[in-house]
Amino acid sequence: MASRFSYFQLHRRLYTTTTDQWSIKQVRNSNFHGCLGDLKNHISDSDFIALSLQRTGSSSFPWHRPQPFDTLDTAYCKAKYAAEKFQILQFSLCPFSVRDSKLIAHPYNFHLFPRDELNIGMPSYSFSCQVSHLTSIAREGFDFGAWVYDGISYLSRAQESIAKAQMGCQTLTPNTDAVKSSSEPSVFDTIFVQRVKSRVKNWKDAYDSSSKTNDALLSTLKKLIVGIEQYGSRPSIVIDVYSERQALLALELLKEFSDDVVPVVISAKSGGTQAIRAILTSSKEDKILLEKELQNLEDEENKKFRGFREVIEMISASQKPIVSYSSLHDFTFIHSKFLAPLPTSIDEFASSLHLVFPRVLEVKHLMSKIGGLSKPMSIAAALSYLKKHYYAPTYLDIPIEAPGNDHKPQGHNAIRLCHLFAKVCSLLKIDLSGVQSNNNECLASMLEKCSNVSSSFSPYHHEPKDEDVKIWARDVRKASCRHLVFLWGFREGMTAPLLKASLEGSHEVFCEEFYVRFVDKKCAIIVFSQPGLSETFLDAINSDCIVGSLREMVSEGLRATGYETYKRMCRFDLWEADLAESLERAIFEADPETAQLDINYSNDTVISLDDL
Incomplete structure (x- = not known):
């Protein structure tokens, strides 16, 4: 027995590693562009990409955090x-x-x-910070000065388009294959196309004839008459357009001259397209050379605008599965900062995200399939639990490759996440090594075993109308949203047991089993065990016919509402410090007149002017 224990301990020592001893490549603005080549190679050679974000904050008040009783819609709003x-x-x-x-x-x-x-007011004029988050990273030795002066900036895709339009930049290599007329051409379209076609043909003919003549003056006059300009050493012509449709028609037309003409789109500062520049090349080789030059110019232009978003585009282009610990939080930030403003609904968000990151694997979902890991915990706590209770040998190989790597604790969560993912998959008998062969069937099988890992972000996800939610984080029991009632306006100093005791016997609905859970100091949730009781209670509390202790509690200010009000409150972004205040606002904004009348809960609390 002793020898077996020693053998087990030896294997644990050989196959588990403390992540803090490994060096992390710390990347700031000063060394950002220099590391992109290595990162691109590492992404290309790897099978997965783990990511973890450190934010300036997560929630202003406790109830703003996603709660067990949140549906997918309300969690997304938060x-x-x-x-x-x-x-x-x-x-x-x-x-x-x-x-x-x-x-x-x-x-x-x-x-x-x-x-x-770029002095254009983007990406952000201001942002919020949470004291606890800044304090935590300060303890880790985070350099705030380097963050401000040497942090990497960025623009989202949407902001890049706006910035390029404001600065009148050229789209150097337009995708003319995607240009199609959306409807049948009108008479004006036909006239415009014929005029542009005639002008382009005359331009090419004039250049050909002027290049053959020996009379320099005559050659110059021909170029001036036709409107020939120079783009570097090559002749070009600018076609003015007055609408996006004309721009599309001009690009479509230039396909007829694609053997030796390269189009370039010139953006207007007010947005849209100002003109199309056509550049004439002397041969097939010259055209290839020009297109390469334009691509290099576009790449340099993109680097200037994109900043860190180059990394996001690199990840997206790789189409590698992305491993996340809390995908909803991570990808709402990623979408907001690097893609575009967040859509209003979870379905729109899922569809938009799926186009950029089609494979998102959430480790929390995998962990829920292992006993003891279904409860909320941090990455470090999950690793510690696995080490104590399961034998899942995983040896970390993290090469120290270049200067700039250090042993500070910043950025270690991504390594821990890789380690946790590998261990959990090992316990679930998911073969990750098969991905290296690019065997689509193997990868599909692995993702099938991870079913619902990314169901939250599936564009085909549809939330049931009567969704069940958890009430307590460490309790697997669920209840229908229709059975939940939010309660506030009770006496100060109340606890869940005291509030439950006060409600028992106050109305017939409390003769059945029910539960009470406090969300914050001023608001609680009542969970009814039987259908229909929540509606009965809400009707009673807003009625003039209530009697007994419930009438007394209502006269003291007790208020109640159903889950639909909570959904509406989240959807309308009513984020007050107290949940009770937000619910009051949601009720008032839904029906101001009724809400104003509902402040008077019974005739006893109404002041009659005749009595004054």
Whole structure:
């Protein structure tokens, strides 16, 4: 028995590693562009990409955090509110692969700061910070000075389009294959196309004839008459357009001259397209050379605008599965900062995100399939639990490759997440090493075993109308949203047992089993065990016919509402400090007149002017 124990301990020591001893590539603005090449290679060579975000805050008040009783819709509203209010401080990224029991990882930690480098008011004028978050990273030795002065800035896709339009930038290599007329051409379209076609033909003919003549003056006059300009050393012509439709028609027309003409779109400062520049090349080789030059110019232009978003585009282009611990929080921030403003609904968000990141694997979902890991816990706590209760050998291989790597605790969560993912998959008998062969069937099988890992972000996800939710984080029991009632306006100093005792016997609905849970100090949830009781209670509390102790509680200010009001409150972004205040606002804004009348709960609390 002793020898077996020693053998087990030896294997545990060999195959588990403390993540804090490994170095992380710390990336700031000063070394950002220099590390992109290595990162691209690491992403290409890896099978998965783990990511973890450090934010300037997560919630202003406790009830703003997603709660067990939140539906997918209300949880999204809360995540959306946080993503729009706070910023990403550090973006930890770790491309990794698993070979048998060996985890090969390449961790990076990017320091981000939304600096307005182009003087266009983007990406952000201001953002919020939460004291507890800043205090936590300060204890880890975070350099706030370097963050402000050497943090990497960025623009989202939507902001980049706006910025390029404001600065009148050119779209150097338009995708003319995607240009199609949306409807039948009108008479004006036909006239415009014929005029442009005639002008382009005359331009080409004039250039050909002028290049053959020996008379320099005559050649110059021909170029002036036709309107030939120079783009570098090559002749070009500018076609003015007055609508996006004319721009599409001009690009479609230039396909007829695609053997030696390259089109370039010139953006208007007010937005849209100002003109189309056509550039004439001398040969097939010259055209290839020009297109390469334009692509290089576009890449340099994109780097200037995108900043850190280059990394996001790199991840998206790789189409590698992304491993996240809390995908809703992570990807609402990513969508808000790097793609576009967040949509109002979870379904729109899921569809938009799926186009950019089609494979998102949430480790929390996998953990729920293992006994003891279904309760909420941090990544570090989950790793510690697995180490104590399960034998899942995983050896970390993190090469120290370049200067700039250090042993500070910043950015270690991405490595821990890789480690946790590999261990959980090992326990669930999911073979990650098969992904390396690019075997689509193997990958599909693995993702099938991880069913519902990314169901929250599936564009085909449809939430049931009567969704069941949990009430307590550490209790697996669920209740229908229709059985929940929010209660506030009770006496100060109340606790859940005291409030439950006060309600028992106050009305017939409380003769059946019910539960009470406090959300914050001023608001509680009542969970009825039988259908229809919540509606009966809400009708009673808003009626003049109530009697007994419930009437007394109502006269003292007791208020109640159903789950639909809570949904509406989240959807309308009514985020007050107290949940009770937000619910009051939601009731008032839904029906101001009724809400104003409902303040007087019974005739005893109404002051008659005749009595004065």
